[in-house]
Amino acid sequence: xDKGKTKHNTEQQILEAARTVFIRKGLDxxxxxxxxxxxxxxxxxxxxxxxxxxxxxxxxxxxALADIFEIINQSIHEEGDVYVFIETFVDHYxxxxxxxxxxxxxxxxxxxxxxxxxxxxxxKIKLNIPGFIRMTEQNIAQKKMISMPPEHLIIxxxxxxxxPYVAKPLLEDVFFRDHPAGADNFLYERKxxxxxxxxxxxxxxx
Amino acid sequence: xDKGKTKHNTEQQILEAARTVFIRKGLDxxxxxxxxxxxxxxxxxxxxxxxxxxxxxxxxxxxALADIFEIINQSIHEEGDVYVFIETFVDHYxxxxxxxxxxxxxxxxxxxxxxxxxxxxxxKIKLNIPGFIRMTEQNIAQKKMISMPPEHLIIxxxxxxxxPYVAKPLLEDVFFRDHPAGADNFLYERKxxxxxxxxxxxxxxx
DNA sequence: AATCATTTAAACCATTTGGTTAAACTATAT
DNA sequence: ATATAGTTTAACCAAATGGTTTAAATGATT
Numbered sequence: 131x132d133k134g135k136t137k138h139n140t141e142q143q144i145l146e147a148a149r150t151v152f153i154r155k156g157l158d159x160x161x162x163x164x165x166x167x168x169x170x171x172x173x174x175x176x177x178x179x180x181x182x183x184x185x186x187x188x189x190x191x192x193x194a195l196a197d198i199f200e201i202i203n204q205s206i207h208e209e210g211d212v213y214v215f216i217e218t219f220v221d222h223y224x225x226x227x228x229x230x231x232x233x234x235x236x237x238x239x240x241x242x243x244x245x246x247x248x249x250x251x252x253x254k255i256k257l258n259i260p261g262f263i264r265m266t267e268q269n270i271a272q273k274k275m276i277s278m279p280p281e282h283l284i285i286x287x288x289x290x291x292x293x294p295y296v297a298k299p300l301l302e303d304v305f306f307r308d309h310p311a312g313a314d315n316f317l318y319e320r321k322x323x324x325x326x327x328x329x330x331x332x333x334x335x336x
Numbered sequence: 337x338d339k340g341k342t343k344h345n346t347e348q349q350i351l352e353a354a355r356t357v358f359i360r361k362g363l364d365x366x367x368x369x370x371x372x373x374x375x376x377x378x379x380x381x382x383x384x385x386x387x388x389x390x391x392x393x394x395x396x397x398x399x400a401l402a403d404i405f406e407i408i409n410q411s412i413h414e415e416g417d418v419y420v421f422i423e424t425f426v427d428h429y430x431x432x433x434x435x436x437x438x439x440x441x442x443x444x445x446x447x448x449x450x451x452x453x454x455x456x457x458x459x460k461i462k463l464n465i466p467g468f469i470r471m472t473e474q475n476i477a478q479k480k481m482i483s484m485p486p487e488h489l490i491i492x493x494x495x496x497x498x499x500p501y502v503a504k505p506l507l508e509d510v511f512f513r514d515h516p517a518g519a520d521n522f523l524y525e526r527k528x529x530x531x532x533x534x535x536x537x538x539x540x541x542x
Numbered sequence: 543a544a545t546c547a548t549t550t551a552a553a554c555c556a557t558t559t560g561g562t563t564a565a566a567c568t569a570t571a572t
Numbered sequence: 573a574t575a576t577a578g579t580t581t582a583a584c585c586a587a588a589t590g591g592t593t594t595a596a597a598t599g600a601t602t
Contacts, residue, residue: 289499331537
């Protein structure tokens with residue numbers, strides 16, 4: 131019954147392997163055999179731990195989404211300075227993206243091809259949007275930033291951070307075919323650029 | 337030999353059907369039978385026109401990418417005002433996105449799962465990046481905008497426009513679950529927001 | 543009428559794939 | 573030592589899927 135007592139943490143190995151394969155190939159492109167190979171076990175054991183591809187996938191998908199949502203939520207404090215928020219948000223978000231560059235494309239693709247899956251997790255994991263909205267509105271009221279619908283601001287932030295990762299292979303080809311180090315350097319500069327860009331865009335007119 | 341002489345333009349029907357299915361489901365998720373059904377023909381005829389799934393897919397994929405690239409190129413003029421460029425770019429790009437909301441996710445997912453495919457088209461279709469860079473640098477030299485690496489500017493623009501479409505199902509759930517019209521309204525407002533945002537961010541300090 | 547391209551229907555094939563089963567082996571815990 | 577959980581091997585199954593084939597229609601062209 132209790133698989134936690136094992137000497138080898140096979141379950142963890144399987145989850146890591148599944149994560150790698152699912153994120154690279156998506157649900158349709160992933161093969162159970164490939165996950166087993168990646169985990170260094172055989173297919174029978176894979177089904178012994180996770181009955182079906184679907185169950186295994188849901189596990190991976192929900193965790194991936196929960197990780198991202200948590201990073202975002204951690205940056206949100208209902209009271210506080212927008213610019214502090216932006217700095218911590220961009221810093222945390224770009225850090226997790228650097229470590230997991232393929233996660234956004236994975237998530238976006240799966241929710242686009244199976245939007246009905248959203249319902250499964252949207253009760254378990256929630257973005258603290260109300261908190262973000264309150265913070266934004268407070269800063270606007272205090273004239274620390276120009277007036278703007280909070281929804282646009284958070285989408286602006288997410289888009290500016292995430293887009294280079296979603297479009298990475300295209301970027302590397304279009305911009306940096308000659309100098310391959312350019313893409314990495316670009317992503318390195320990006321943090322400061324984004325922070326500066328938002329400060330400039332949001333500052334009240336003088 | 338020449339299929340163009342047919343009374344019924346079956347080839348066109350097939351291409352449209354294939355486009356619909358591939359964009360919705362991706363290469364791995366798409367089924368030849370489904371494409372045949374969508375086109376109102378049978379599977380044999382599908383292979384009569386396009387020998388294999390791969391050939392059909394490449395056709396669709398390249399066209400989808402060429403359409404996007406062309407819109408972007410049309411906005412680029414090597415001499416001219418950045419703010420004019422931004423307005424026309426955002427206008428054109430958001431218009432084509434509104435008509436083809438699933439194309440970006442389709443493209444990004446395919447290039448992420450098969451990056452080697454980039455080589456196939458990158459010689460046929462090119463973004464006019466050098467033109468864009470010259471225009472940006474001129475505007476900076478003329479002190480019409482603040483100094484900034486042109487690569488960041490174009491990525492900023494693309495990200496701000498495209499992100500809401502890539503993340504649309506998530507947006508609708510997270511922001512607009514209660515008021516479903518909210519998402520459409522959000523996308524409607526977005527154009528003015530983006531243009532204003534960039535003007536504010538790029539204007540030289542006074 | 544005869545030729546040629548287009549289209550359908552239906553059966554068929556080889557391969558892949560998710561999943562199962564059964565038997566045996568290994569390490570661990572009691 | 574004996575039971576138990578974990579693990580392997582290998583064969584197996586059913587369904588799905590890309591693709592082929594054949595024979596028969598349909599339609600247009602000449």
